[in-house]
Amino acid sequence: MKILLNHTITKLVAISALAALSAVLQAQTVDRRQQGPEPAKIDGAGMRTAPSDAIVLFDGSNLDAWVTAVSEEPASWRIEDGVVTVTPGSRTIKTKQAFGDIQLHLEWRPTAVIEGEGQSRGNSGIFLQSIYEVQILDSWENPTYVNGQAGSIYLQHPPLVNAAKPPGEWQNYDIIFKAPVFGSNGELRSPAYVTVIHNGLVVQNNVELQGATYTPMPEYGARCVPYAQEREQDCSGKMPLTLQDHGQVVSFRNIWVREL
Structure with missing residues (x-):
């Protein structure tokens, strides 16, 4: 038992x-x-078409989305055959609309006529929030300082690889930008981050930006003077995108942005 x-x-x-x-x-x-909510159905980008939810900044027909940065007069860059080209001396332009976190696509082409060397060859730039520059440059067999090459975060981060095509060929950038976050007293709570894909190759992998491009040393500030402008302003929120007139011939097409 x-x-x-x-x-x-x-x-x-x-x-x-x-x-x-x-x-x-x-x-x-x-x-x-997870059973919901369902992600929105968006038609993706084609070879020359923007996604269905994109804000088109240049479709080849006009520059209605842009103004001259310093004066806010209508942008005067030359448009021909669906392409807009920097007219040297016509000044930097910026978008009328302001943006924060974004996915940005643009296609650009340095002139096929090789003139100058280093930073004097096919130089332009796209400024995120009018402050942080992703360098545009003819970097095909064109030595210069590494954090000034195409695909660099200018004067901060060199590209992981040189993805440049020969002069006269179209190139593209796909950029994911996470804007900085400032507190109510202007203190930095979170820095900016950016990923850059140049011609299909990752050249910046979610790098932390050190601050504004054109300051003696990179630094953040809730107030700043945006590139190519003259007055200090509130820079703690959304800001325009800026395309640079560096005095050299560079063309652009198919520019669109998605807010994230």
Whole structure:
């Protein structure tokens, strides 16, 4: 009888242990599949078309989305055959609309006529929030300082690789930008981050920006003087995108942005 009782107790202990183990395993295999909300259906970008939810900044027809940066007069860059080209001396332009976190696409082409070298060859730039420059440069067989090459975060981060095409060929940038966050008193709470894909190759991988491009040393400020402008202003929120007139011939097409 005693042996039978001990056997029964052993079985009960084993059953309890199995039940406890089953509960643990069940807790570890909780169904984490999300049932909603459904992501919006968006038609993706084609070879020359923007996604269906994009804000088109240049479609080849006009510069209605842009103004001259310093004066806010209509942008006067030359448009021909669906392409807009920097007219040297016509001044830097900026978007009328301000942006924060974005996905940006633009296609650019330095002139096929090789003139100058280093920073004097096919130089322009796209300024995120009018402050942080992603360098545009003819970097095909054109030595210069590494954090000034095409695909660099100018004077901060050199590109991971040189993805440049020969002069006269179209190139493209796809840029993911996470804007900085400032507190109510102007203090920096989170720096900016950027990923740059140049001609299909990652050249900046979610790098942290050190601050504004054109300051003696990169630094953040809730107030700043945006590139090519003259007055200090509030820079703690959304800001325009800026395309640089560096005095050299560079063309652009198919520019669009998605707010994130």
